[in-house]
Amino acid sequence: MVTSEQVAQLAGVSRATVSRVLNGSARISDDARERVHKAIKALGYEPNVVAQNLARPRSRMIALGLFHDNEGLAISQLGRTENYFYIDMVRHIDRCVAEIGYDLFMPSLPRSKPESYIRSLQARRAAGIIMLAVDQSDPRIEALIQAKIPTVFVDAMGEGSHATYAQSNHLEGARQVGEHLLALGHRRIAFLIEPLSNPTSTERLLGCQQVLARAGVPFDPGLLCQIEWSTDEAYHATKEFLSRRRDFTAIVAGSDMMAIGILRALHEAGLRVPEDVSLTGFDDVVLSQYTTPPLTTVRQDKEALGKGAVQRLIALIEETGDVSPLIVPSQLVVRESTGPAPVSS
Amino acid sequence: MVTSEQVAQLAGVSRATVSRVLNGSARISDDARERVHKAIKALGYEPNVVAQNLARPRSRMIALGLFHDNEGLAISQLGRTENYFYIDMVRHIDRCVAEIGYDLFMPSLPRSKPESYIRSLQARRAAGIIMLAVDQSDPRIEALIQAKIPTVFVDAMGEGSHATYAQSNHLEGARQVGEHLLALGHRRIAFLIEPLSNPTSTERLLGCQQVLARAGVPFDPGLLCQIEWSTDEAYHATKEFLSRRRDFTAIVAGSDMMAIGILRALHEAGLRVPEDVSLTGFDDVVLSQYTTPPLTTVRQDKEALGKGAVQRLIALIEETGDVSPLIVPSQLVVRESTGPAPVSS
DNA sequence: CTGAAAGCGCTTACAG
DNA sequence: CTGAAAGCGCTTACAG
The missing domain is CATH 3.40.50.2300 (Response regulator)
Structure with a gap:
């Protein structure tokens, strides 16, 4: 694997400078910037995101959770028929998260107490979490709010200094x-x-x-x-x-x-x-x-919900922007399973 | 967040020792082991997995990929109706991976060339990848084999020194x-x-x-x-x-x-x-x-496929165990959509 | 059996 | 604008 050290050598600068051009820091000479870019391309360099997430004060990973029957395995839960709607929505979340340069992951945590759920999340350095919650009484909702981990709840009404929610009307x-x-x-x-x-x-x-x-x-x-x-x-x-x-x-x-x-x-x-x-x-x-x-x-409106949830989570993480609860209009679609009530009965 | 340093202090040992009891290293005195465990419990310590993945020669993260239309966003792809079958299978993969103490993640990589797909995977330090592939001609199949990243293909027939496959008959x-x-x-x-x-x-x-x-x-x-x-x-x-x-x-x-x-x-x-x-x-x-x-x-047989894929991937990663291609029997289920051919036509 | 030290690959004050 | 250094939180040879 090629590291920033190698890029630095080829470009004739320090690793700090490589890091700066990568992160779009302001004060970089055009000359240095260009040499670094050239070296990156020549070497096919891609920064190690694990190292980045460890080194940065705040990671760029967003966790996607799904509380269901006190299970922690989000991906597994997503596959249950009752959550098929969320699959549709998650597609938009995934896309939106990728666009802003974050990574989305679905932590597969063993069934455990709320406190240990929180700790596992922190151990994975999630910057924030989008929580698809189906049971308002799940203790992890309150635990997330208390822990002040930036959280957007979907279909549960959690609110706090670092939490808000999004749902359809x-x-x-x-x-x-x-x-x-x-x-x-x-x-x-x-x-x-x-x-x-x-x-x-x-x-x-x-x-x-x-x-x-x-x-x-x-x-x-x-x-x-x-x-x-x-x-x-x-x-x-x-x-x-x-x-x-x-x-x-x-x-x-x-x-x-x-x-x-x-x-x-x-x-x-x-x-x-x-x-x-x-x-x-x-x-x-x-x-x-x-x-x-x-x-x-x-x-x-899956797209409005998904995008809105991501936008609010970023606002919560970066502490700037709209974090008010999002209520999305929904709309009756008449197809063929409804008809006039039978006259006799 | 509580770190191994704090655990070490409370237990009166070094961080190295904490690490050793955590990873089940053999030569540890019962006394030290016990003190460390006590400290872990008292502090509610959970190791930072990002740091672990960076420090270890080999991470404990398994990537799940889904090649479809040259898209990199695996979670999004999973939500397409054509991949609903894989959702069922992924539930078993998720569970199986969690059981052996690995993390499963679905990298959301932007659409890109095979080489850069490989680099992104390496940048995320995946120990191996389970690849749900729907098009045998996808160039990423060959790229994964060449890169010698441990890979199990599902429904594509990739084989190599670090690759094998699993599929139904x-x-x-x-x-x-x-x-x-x-x-x-x-x-x-x-x-x-x-x-x-x-x-x-x-x-x-x-x-x-x-x-x-x-x-x-x-x-x-x-x-x-x-x-x-x-x-x-x-x-x-x-x-x-x-x-x-x-x-x-x-x-x-x-x-x-x-x-x-x-x-x-x-x-x-x-x-x-x-x-x-x-x-x-x-x-x-x-x-x-x-x-x-x-x-x-x-x-x-979704369970046999999912479990078999994980078992083989681990065998590939740890370079021990059965890595032969897995062919799972499948079975006709007769329900009501088939009947005798109409006599006239 | 255990500790001090180096290292994983980055980022970010701190100086200059 | 840029580099040397410290640090993120672990793990793992290397000694002892």
């Missing part, structure tokens, strides 16, 4: 769903959603409830079903649910990936979508247009 | 598909598969061809359609294909994610699956049991 999205179903004549609507320890879930429920309440539609608690949110679990839970109740004309699923499982349970039960029952999702994952029928859902 | 899986369709009476079978620059694709085609040829079924080149392999592209390509030809009773899709797109195009064209046309996929991604109808496919 789930409430507004849910209201659109409520209005859409209402307009189609639905009155008895079932909610198959994630446990309400997930704030996203709560907002989605609330948005629908608000609209229905204003329209004078009574809320039937028996039609509210909190289920775990993988496609598999949604499928099984729906089968069980259908064995108890069928007196509804529409289902609001907590997410698209849940809707995919619900759809199958509905098919197997001989219920047609949307003729017998309408179904809506949330998120607009790539696959929601490939279900049978294609899914009516609420689109989250 | 796609040929055998494809034979099972061919036999299954043959047994159901299909004779005119369309292949909508990835471009043959992808060796996986070639093997899958070949396996089916072999079986059909042995059965005396002629191969119609007009029924072979090489299309890009995202769900989207498969959908659009299928629409186009259906406008030209419909004289087939079965479609072999190059992958499950392609089959999902194909399924939609078939629905829209008014063709019923499997009554009018049977459809098979490959991979058995999580979602293949949630399509309508659930997909007949070939299951890849």
Whole structure:
């Protein structure tokens, strides 16, 4: 591996000077700058980022975490169906982070206590962390805030001197769903959603409830079903649910990936979508247009979320710029899984 | 942050000794070992892995790469529908790597030449790399082999003094598909598969061809359609294909994610699956049991692949153990997207 | 068994 | 503008 020492020798300067031209320091003679650049090119030099991260007061590594079931292995969690939406979003985060010259990494930390999670993060010298959090009560949220590690939470509402958050306007999205179903004549609507320890879930429920309440539609608690949110679990839970109740004309699923499982349970039960029952999702994952029928859902603006989260994290790290919570508008997308409520029932 | 220096002081030993007990060096007095452990616990010490990776002759970081369209941003690539199968596999890789005390990272490297890709990898001090490669002609494959960076290729056939590969037995899986369709009476079978620059694709085609040829079924080149392999592209390509030809009773899709797109195009064209046309996929991604109808496919053993790849990479890095290419058996899973060939046509 | 010293490859005050 | 030196937090021969 070629080092800055070799570049310095070839250019006839010191390592300090090489470092300075690399980091765009101001006071460098044009002559020196040019000689260094020439040497870098000739040698194919690329600075050792591990050494840089150790030497600099602040590293250029951003950690991406995903809290799920108290697991620390972020990459593994990302592969669970319930997190497919985040995969779409992470693509934008990745791109955005690369553009500003930082490295993104997903620390695979063993399951452990919050304090040790923090220490592992520090041991890896993360400059900051983007935390995809699905459970507001996860103790690591508070631990990150206390530790004053620059953090942007996505879908959890952590705030502090070095923390802020970004999320879609789930409430507004849910209201659109409520209005859409209402307009189609639905009155008895079932909610198959994630446990309400997930704030996203709560907002989605609330948005629908608000609209229905204003329209004078009574809320039937028996039609509210909190289920775990993988496609598999949604499928099984729906089968069980259908064995108890069928007196509804529409289902609001907590997410698209849940809707995919619900759809199958509905098919197997001989219920047609949307003729017998309408179904809506949330998120607009790539696959929601490939279900049978294609899914009516609420689109989250993945790009705005991803870029916004990165921008705020940098602002937090560099202590300059906008660090206010980011709320991104979301938008109902009507496809073919919703239709008029059946007249008889 | 607490450093090894502080631990040393509290334990009344030198930093060297702290380092030795941490790394399980043999010759350490029980007394010293115990004092150090006590100090570590008292201080909540966790070694700085960045410093470790710099100081050690060999780091404990494993890079995960994904070559796709000459892009370097691995995490972004992973989120494309065409790579959903790899997401499932990566979960096992992640877990396995964490178990042996290594860190997994997905370098987000800007699009660049092979040489500079190699340099970036070295600049990040990767001990080795697991390369998910989808195009055998990608120049980075050869570059990695030449550079003698320990590498395990998945789905590309790179071999060298420091390189080996792991993949499913796609040929055998494809034979099972061919036999299954043959047994159901299909004779005119369309292949909508990835471009043959992808060796996986070639093997899958070949396996089916072999079986059909042995059965005396002629191969119609007009029924072979090489299309890009995202769900989207498969959908659009299928629409186009259906406008030209419909004289087939079965479609072999190059992958499950392609089959999902194909399924939609078939629905829209008014063709019923499997009554009018049977459809098979490959991979058995999580979602293949949630399509309508659930997909007949070939299951890849993700766990065996992931674990096997990691085991071989470690063998390559430590220069001891089995580094022979790993071929994992795969297995037809019959679900509801295949049925008897329609009698009339 | 253990410590002092050199080294991993950078960056950054400190002088000049 | 530029270099010599110290430092980032570890590990590992080298002695003893």
